[in-house]
Amino acid sequence: MTITLALLLAAQTAGVADTAPPTTAAAAPDVEGAATQTEDREDVSAATAASRDIYVTARRRSEQAQNVPIPLSVVGVKELDSTGSFNVARLQQLQPTLQFYSTNPRNSSVNIRGLGAPLGLTNDGIDQGVGVYIDQVYLSRVAAATLDFLDVQQIETLRGPQGTLYGKNTVAGAINITSKAPSFTFGGRAEVTLGNLEFKQAKAAVTGPLADDVAIRIGLTTTSRRGTIYNVANGTYVNSQDNIGLRTAILYKPTEDLNLTLSGDYTRQNPNCCAQIFVRVGSTQRPLARQFDALARAQGYEPPSRNAFDRLTDLDAPLQAKNTLGGLSLRAEYQLGSGTLTSVSAWRFWDWQPANDRDFTGLPITTRSQNPTRQDQYTQEFRYAGEGRRFDYVLGLFGFYQDIHTTGIQQQGRSASRWLINPTSALANDPSVLNGLTANNDIRLKNFSGAVFGKLNYKVTDSVTLSPGFRLNYDDKVGSYVSIVRDGQGNLVPYSGGTARQAAQRDAIQPQAFQDEAYRAWNASYDFTASYKPSRDVLLYGTYAHSFKSGGLNLNGVPVVNGVVQTQLAQIKPEKVDHFELGAKTQFWDRKATLNVTGFWTNIRDYQAIVNDSSTSSLRGYLANAGKVRVRGIEADFAIRPSDRFNLYVNTAFTDAKYVDFNNAPCPPELSGGGTPTAANPTIGAPGAPGTNSPLVCDISGQWLPGISRFAVSYGGEYNLPTQVFGKAGEAYVGIDANSRTKFSSNASRSIYTDIQGYTLVNARLGFRTDAGVNVFGWVRNLFDVNYYEVLATTPGNTGLIAGNVGDPRTYGITVGASF
Template sequence: MKLSQTAFAALLSGTIISTAFTVPVLAADNEPYALEEIQVTARRRSESLQDVPIAVTAFTAEALELRGAADITDLAQSAPSVTLEPSRATNSTLTAFIRGVGQQDPLAGFEQGVALYMDDVYLARPQGALLDIYDIERIEILRGPQGTLYGRNAVGGAIKYVTRRLSDETEASLKLSYGSYNQMDAVVQLSTPISEKVRIGGTFASLNRDGFGENLTTSDEHYNKKIMAARTSVEILPNEDVFIRIAADYTKDTSNPVSGHRVYDAVISGNPVLEDVYDTEAGASELPSTAGINGNNEVTAKGIQGSIEWSVNENITLKSITAYREDYTETVIDFDSLPIDDMDAPAIYDNSQFSQELQLLYEGDRLKGVLGAYYLDASAANDFDVVLGQTGRIFYGLPLAAYTGGTVDTKAWSLFADVTYDITDALSLSLGGRYTHDKRSADIFRANYFGNASPFLGNQDAILIAETSNYQNSRTFKDFSPRIALDYQLNDDTLAYASFSRGFKAGSFDPRGANFSSPEVENGFKPETLDSYEAGVKATFMDGRARTNIAVFYSDYKDMQIPGSLGVDSDDDGVNDSFVGTVTNAGKAVIKGIEFEGTFLVTEELTLQTSLNLLDADIKEWLLDGADVSDQRAVQNTPEFMSYVGLTYSTPAGSGTLNLNANWSHKGSVVQFETPLPEIDQKAYDITNASIVYVSEENVWSFGVHAKNLLDTRYKTAGYNFPPTVLGLENNITTFYGPPLTVTATFKYNF
């Protein structure tokens, strides 16, 4: 494994990091002080984080508030081997990678390599999945394959968003935030018991911010935020053995379209590269190319779920989780980021899912475990045009529109089990298995038109040139994935473990594939699998004032599903007038690494939190037209080195507590796509944050100031690569950037 100078220096310094990000526990006079114990449900039962033989990072709601975390992308600064970013051209679609496994393109027909759960409900699509942090109890990030404990198999890992249960007393709170770029947020929470057995509650959030830049063509804010969200729940406790929860949530994101920063001057129109990377000249929202969706850029996501827990006796608990979710997106994608329609794409995503999960949990003296059954019925559809206005007018006298409409349906069921047997008081064996049965059905249609848009996106006067794809097909994928783990309690405070687990993701169909030119796309693409070997040590020492975690893993990744797109010359005239989607089962990759986590109470008031990971991700085989091009490919969104150091100082002040937090994170260089491209790839960079939070006596109110990205670092999060040789004429290579320096003041009052 090759190490950068920064990585080598960090290893020499002996840096190690934490399995949980918490706030310090201040002791009473003359009493010993220690770190707060964190309870998680990573194995479907409540247990101490340090007793779980899985690589898990947990964040409590209190710790996230003290850091001023706004959404789940903030967690990637401190969680090892994790990348969480907004997908290109969006505010609320999530791109997630864990240990080199993820999905860059949020197309229909592709499930993410990282599974996101909201209160045990699997979110099948990434649209609307970039969750803002409010109304939570904790967030857990599990690294490595997760299939024997959860409803849906996950190749890379899982993120669990756990909301808080309602109190048996009336509670209400109001949180207001004001900050840079006219940020104005409000979060209102209210819950109350309406009888001894029924409680109701709800949260409303309005999250708003002006843009980091400006759209110089439309005069709109660019990189702004405008989100309204609500969550409500009813909890019923018929008796002490039964718990019923019915919950609903709704999110609407009406933020303006986001366009990338052009890397090169426009070839034909001559527009120069803009000085401010947050500005744009994108005009697609006001052009005829997006008239079919009225230039809208909007994501609506909503769902309802019901769960029942019945403690049959002291050993057995039965649980049912039923959920329905849907999301709808109209979005304006301006690939060229110019006032003209060199390459514009109005797009519609329409997704729905129904899931049912049943669990039997057993907890005896020596045997513990879960037996589950899961069913998923999901539909994912996309309709979009790629409008090549300038290409069409120059070469054919009329603009071109390449339409793609694709629907991929999934009907899946699975059985899973994971049991742990205590062979002795110190040695435990865990065995798990999962049987998966996935059926994918696809309905794909593609065609090229003369006109500013296709008939499917509002232009009834479009002239059909030719159909390029029209097929229906279905395939069924079956798999058994095992898991085995041994853990040994070296002493009361130290756990060592070793495990093997397999991740599986079914194959599917590319909704952009052109079967007329490439008949093989009708067969879809194959499943991918990952065999993960992991060993680790979790330790608590210094009388409970220090916790550390070390994990070492080796992953054998086969048939990686890599989506992409290519320009196509449909009439052999030397001009790419359309495009085709491609999915590569890329062959083989080996990903190995070391992860360290740790939290230390340096003094009663001062807490040190650190994290570090080293990853070596290497593609071993990538076949292209029979040739192995693996030496020209890389695992995307996977930096070799990541680290985090945070200091929190908490001390009594007046009648309350003053909390000072400062943290620094380093992320090594990444490639955005499987083929390195310096223009959009990101070199190593650092982010520094600081917060000051005062909490009054008995937590009645709090006031904080949070500064993010103090050094105003510019860093790329995504990009598009469409040079003139691929599609469009203006050299459309663009990049998207993370937030600049921001300062936010927050005030919260608990009534």
């Protein structure tokens, strides 16, 4: 914080006598400033109000979205509230190019066009490919995206590499969240929602002056809901919601040229969560006696239902997903010369306290599985956005430091021996072999990243602009992974050798350690955009970007072969990205209609792909570099508002994403678990044929990337009619929003058991609102009660059990809100 204050006070002194005219950015309507003057106005996005100008800060200055040669989507406060999009999971239903997957807050991924983070278990040692920014502060953990939006004014989703404009390098895009700013005019808003499944949500915000030059804003949100899955083992509902968040911002404006904003926020999430439940069993190449149905029969076990949409489970281990995060930031903005000097200093923390059932059954196989984590993050960004006669530019410096400490534990139960040890071994009938077997893991990461970046927009003519950008980045990561394993009597399990009993224990949980593994590298990025504006309402542009995602460390452990830790796999190479884009932004019919079209082609070398270990060990998936990945597609966003009474939008995306070269990939379950080919018996068995040989690795070149539908579309509209209710003039309205997507893979190596079929979700609302800020509406989400899966996953042990997350059933309720 002292860095920001010192710099801004010096800048204020240096610029007191400067009489240069204000920059375009200063003269244009400021996104946050507009919010302060028109509290809780009906901000609208290109999706619902084509006839209005939408201002964004995508290029670190306020400008009309249709004049920005970047494919982006904008959602304002009205859309967030009316569609119930109070987190990223809901937001993706409005934006078909955004994908969000979560099995719990830690194991979440936010992707744009299918790129960003591997779909699967989170690895602390890698960076995210999609940057999430709240009020210009970078959030390094995707866990932040699982929490409720707090007092948000507007959300911009930028697609494609953004490293020359933003503090942290991002190869897939950025989500730029702007909170409502403090105002010198007293006002606020309150909103209450009640729904089925005991859904309760309350939001409140108040703002006003503390002095002539100081204003404050306080926002609060709380959400709770009963779980959607019934646990027959203990009579409770799981996968509930229990969130609370608080944000305070203080604006100090000592002069017209200087703004200082001190913000603090705290969010706590503590649901009874997160259960992945039985979906199906798929045959593997393991011997039949070692597959799920035979193992379950041997212990007299049967899942409570083999239909996941009965929404039943019998998980016997405790569940917890306590997730707290927050921090402080100081943003200083000073009008200096022909531009704006900005400094953003921030500290953020993340505290994760989980408990999981990693065997996904009601048997005591894995009785404890949790990796509590504490992270502290510090960021400092300096940025100057200036303007000349025919050009404008942004220059920035960014520093990031992250300290993560994870202390995990995994413990096996009394059923583990019969489930995990080959039934032909006498050890399988001795519960004491694995009962109480415990791994204590200590994982540490110290991560520094520093960068200088810049972007120039040069107007060659009034209609042609050339925009080169650059970034020079240095990364320094040092990490350690130590897993100490003890049996039920407290004896150390050796890395190799020992008795047959210890070998069986090692097969269940492999001890290992590597310390002070380091990744250090310089990387350069650059991009170039040419744009042509032949008329007021048409913008054509093309972009080439050469970018990267930082290399990293495997901090979930690496394979151990014959007692030797394969430390050569501890490091992951950086992704190298070449990105091409052509786009057109158009408005017509007196700006009542908007049509934006983008075509893109992205090639990635050394793509960071998740590799899941087939054992039940504490090695919970590690990363490997695929040779090459290609993602290409076409996006079209159309919106029309023929009158103030009616609007309609259709956003579509075609995405073709595949592994071009990945010939040493992990095999899917139907080609796993069998014997090792030998010279005497080299034959690989048919997929899912029990007791046959399995390939050591699989060539999945040409297969789909996980998590991406080839076709996705979001569409909807709203109609309103002037009327009076209880003598209050206003408008009645009805709105429908829907999203459809085609089939997609839910496994790193596509499996016949983990494809998720396409589905369509429809949401509707009916209400009444007034110009004075009163809004009352009823809503239904998943109107037709469609059964669908969010995520499917292969489970440890390669028994053929497939677990998953079922999507929410039909939910409904009523919302009452008022501004003052």
